[in-house]
Amino acid sequence: MIDGAKPAALPARAGLGLKPEHYGHILDARPDVGFFEVHAENYMGAGGPPHRYLEAVADLYPLSLHGVGLSIGAAGPLDGEHLRRLRGLIDRYRPQSFSEHLAWSTHESGFLNDLLPLPYTQETLERVIAHVDEAQQAIGRRLLLENPSTYLLFAESTIDEIDFLDEIAERTGCGLLLDVNNVMVSSINHGLDPVAYIDRFPVARIGEIHLAGYDETVDGAGDRLLIDAHGSPVKTDVMALYAHTLARTGPLPTLIEWDNDVPDFATLHAEAVHADALIAREAARRNVHIRAA
Amino acid sequence: MSFATSQDHFAQALLHAESPLPVGVTTARGEADAARFAVYRNNVYVGLAKTLAQRFPVTERLLGPEFFAGMARVYAQDNKPVSPLIIEYGEDFPDFIAGFGPAREVPYVPDVARLEAAWTRAYHAADVAPLDLHRLASLPPDVLPHMRLAVHPSATLVSSAHPVGSIWAAHQTTVVTGVTEWRAETVLVVRPDMAVNLHVLPGQDAPFARAIFAGETLAAAAEAALAQDANFDFGAALVGLAALGAFADIHEGDTA
Numbered sequence: 001m002i003d004g005a006k007p008a009a010l011p012a013r014a015g016l017g018l019k020p021e022h023y024g025h026i027l028d029a030r031p032d033v034g035f036f037e038v039h040a041e042n043y044m045g046a047g048g049p050p051h052r053y054l055e056a057v058a059d060l061y062p063l064s065l066h067g068v069g070l071s072i073g074a075a076g077p078l079d080g081e082h083l084r085r086l087r088g089l090i091d092r093y094r095p096q097s098f099s100e101h102l103a104w105s106t107h108e109s110g111f112l113n114d115l116l117p118l119p120y121t122q123e124t125l126e127r128v129i130a131h132v133d134e135a136q137q138a139i140g141r142r143l144l145l146e147n148p149s150t151y152l153l154f155a156e157s158t159i160d161e162i163d164f165l166d167e168i169a170e171r172t173g174c175g176l177l178l179d180v181n182n183v184m185v186s187s188i189n190h191g192l193d194p195v196a197y198i199d200r201f202p203v204a205r206i207g208e209i210h211l212a213g214y215d216e217t218v219d220g221a222g223d224r225l226l227i228d229a230h231g232s233p234v235k236t237d238v239m240a241l242y243a244h245t246l247a248r249t250g251p252l253p254t255l256i257e258w259d260n261d262v263p264d265f266a267t268l269h270a271e272a273v274h275a276d277a278l279i280a281r282e283a284a285r286r287n288v289h290i291r292a293a
Numbered sequence: 294m295s296f297a298t299s300q301d302h303f304a305q306a307l308l309h310a311e312s313p314l315p316v317g318v319t320t321a322r323g324e325a326d327a328a329r330f331a332v333y334r335n336n337v338y339v340g341l342a343k344t345l346a347q348r349f350p351v352t353e354r355l356l357g358p359e360f361f362a363g364m365a366r367v368y369a370q371d372n373k374p375v376s377p378l379i380i381e382y383g384e385d386f387p388d389f390i391a392g393f394g395p396a397r398e399v400p401y402v403p404d405v406a407r408l409e410a411a412w413t414r415a416y417h418a419a420d421v422a423p424l425d426l427h428r429l430a431s432l433p434p435d436v437l438p439h440m441r442l443a444v445h446p447s448a449t450l451v452s453s454a455h456p457v458g459s460i461w462a463a464h465q466t467t468v469v470t471g472v473t474e475w476r477a478e479t480v481l482v483v484r485p486d487m488a489v490n491l492h493v494l495p496g497q498d499a500p501f502a503r504a505i506f507a508g509e510t511l512a513a514a515a516e517a518a519l520a521q522d523a524n525f526d527f528g529a530a531l532v533g534l535a536a537l538g539a540f541a542d543i544h545e546g547d548t549a
Contacts, residue, residue, distance in 0.1 A: 041377050045417025049487050069377025075297040082377055107304040110373025114336040116303065123296050151329040155317045191321040219320070220328040227332060
């Protein structure tokens with residue numbers, strides 16, 4: 001494919017995480033999937049099958065590059081070496097989207113391999129804004145910042161999460177990735193109304209939506225505790241919240257995240273078909289509305 | 294408390310199960326909850342143990358999943374990934390296993406783990422065409438002894454007192470096949486194209502391969518092999534290793 005033929009943005013379709021166990025099937029069967037998303041860090045080796053397959057898939061489908069290791073929410077500085085690796089991947093694959101998390105994962109003790117929460121204060125806001133500015137400068141493009149799933153709160157937080165994200169986007173020009181499963185997880189975990197969260201979210205800033213399956217347990221007091229597990233189908237309540245989200249946002253690129261206990265491709269694809277149906281329904285509803293008006 | 298300080302406290306509490314919860318974490322109820330904080334601890338350690346299990350599946354099979362998970366957790370306590378490149382995690386896990394008391398009863402396990410570590414390195418190594426056999430054949434016989442070979446970027450040699458290549462191969466199927474002969478093995482792990490291959494080298498070729506991988510000239514490597522086995526066949530060994538994709542280049546002199 002010639003460079004100019006690449007679309008500039010992800011389509012308003014359902015996409016899937018690209019998993020090594022599905023490489024062969026995807027290239028043989030070329031399933032109708034809106035886009036594929038990969039974790040950037042899994043493609044930071046020098047060579048080998050991951051790059052060979054990603055090149056082939058990126059020739060056939062729009063690509064979203066999703067970072068899980070930049071640690072934008074760290075108090076310490078960003079890893080310059082990691083920024084250079086990200087830049088290298090972005091220059092090589094020209095993904096239609098690059099996204100990262102409002103979270104931290106790197107500390108002087110090493111890489112902690114989890115998306116950890118941060119308090120929302122003026123000080124942390126300024127730090128995150130500086131990091132997003134630095135990252136966008138280094139990779140040479142706009143990024144999407146994802147709302148986190150959290151299991152605890154910080155007493156020192158003084159800024160609401162949506163206001164925090166909105167201010168980062170306002171001042172850095174970054175877009176937002178709205179993870180609807182994270183909204184459900186955090187809202188239930190903190191006794192908030194997930195619908196109210198969606199209704200307050202700055203929809204014009206959203207570049208992509210994520211959906212995933214959560215696990216459920218209880219905390220020390222016996223209260224419901226949802227875990228962002230990415231190991232099962234999207235739950236019914238999250239799909240309903242997603243439909244509610246689409247009614248506000250209109251059709252948007254939507255990723256099904258299923259990273260643990262990855263199922264066969266047909267099972268994964270069925271999730272995308274479901275999301276695509278909701279996107280198509282919303283598109284139709286809007287067209288009808290426009291014609292009626 | 295500054296952001297940096299509070300994040301330090303969070304990290305300390307996260308990494309040490311006996312630590313109290315970090316100051317300032319709370320819930321909608323207004324009180325800290327250990328079960329909630331434990332989700333993060335669990336994510337870190339279960340995630341790292343799972344990463345190791347994915348990289349070392351035969352080692353896990355040999356030791357059993359429970360023992361492996363416990364050992365991985367002990368390793369992860371003191372060995373965090375040094376970068377977000379989780380694909381590189383566990384490079385020195387085989388050395389850790391070798392020094393891990395309870396695993397010493399199964400002496401071949403560290404070398405099996407070395408094979409598995411090499412497998413992942415080979416999988417992600419730079420893509421380089423292996424040395425062309427025609428180029429090797431075109432060299433005048435009198436210069437050959439002075440030449441050195443550049444090892445292919447995907448290639449690792451694992452020499453063990455145990456039949457680790459055969460043990461590894463026996464565990465690639467659901468039903469473990471038998472290892473017929475218990476002897477020392479030197480195994481070449483290499484990815485000449487897209488597939489990672491493991492080759493148990495003929496015994497008489499092993500000292501030759503080891504010397505080449507250590508950067509010796511072909512003459513010195515042949516000498517090392519002949520010292521072990523008078524029947525060593527220089528041509529067969531060299532062409533054999535090159536045909537497996539062990540080398541990227543051949544050159545004269547000391548520089549790689």
